[in-house]
Amino acid sequence: xxxxxxxxxxxxxxxxxxxxxxxxxxxxxxxxxxxxxxxxxxxxxxxxxxxxxxxxxxxxxxxxxxxxxxxxxxxxxxxxxxxxxxxxxxxxxxxxxxxxxxxxxxxxxxxxxxxxxxxxxxxxxxxxxxxxxxxxxxxxxxxxxxxx
Numbered sequence: 731x732x733x734x735x736x737x738x739x740x741x742x743x744x745x746x747x748x749x750x751x752x753x754x755x756x757x758x759x760x761x762x763x764x765x766x767x768x769x770x771x772x773x774x775x776x777x778x779x780x781x782x783x784x785x786x787x788x789x790x791x792x793x794x795x796x797x798x799x800x801x802x803x804x805x806x807x808x809x810x811x812x813x814x815x816x817x818x819x820x821x822x823x824x825x826x827x828x829x830x831x832x833x834x835x836x837x838x839x840x841x842x843x844x845x846x847x848x849x850x851x852x853x854x855x856x857x858x859x860x861x862x863x864x865x866x867x868x869x870x871x872x873x874x875x876x877x878x
Contacts, residue, residue: 735827735858739785741775743853747835748846759811759837762849763804766813766833770853782855786817786829793863795819795826811835819859827859 747765749758771783780788790797798818805812812834819827832854840847 734861736861736864737856737858738864739789739855739857741855743773743775743855745773745851745853747849747851748843749849751842751845751847758847759806762811762835762837763806763813765835765851766804766815766831766853767802770813770831770833770851771815773853775855782829782831785855785857789827789829789857789859790819793819793821793827793859793867795821795863798825806837809836809838811837821863826863827857830854830856830858 747762749761753761772781774781775785786797789795796819798820799816800818801814801816803814813832815829815831817829818825819829834852835849837849840849842848
């Protein structure tokens, strides 16, 4: 199968993260680094209440795929926490797609609210599928009419 992936889903969200002002700075940073793993995949993407984990499972079921390797990376760069997540989609042993989440949390941009510091996470979600998988699904869903 070819490795040309096409984006079939993308969504950007912002989400506020509140952390106690009393928490030491290093504890706040560790909490912000963990936040995408603990919460980022389960945020509601729209009014229906569906989250990214559910959306991934829906794509896997709809296209007859299996879930492959899941990878996380977290780093601090330019006073931001950057977290990347990838979940591969597999069909017959081949990688045929990927679900991605990228999170940016600026460490120097926050506001104070009551007894909390409020940080804003910028979250980018996407799902990409191979051209072959998309062609297959179009062909399987096509009704053929033969001459009468």
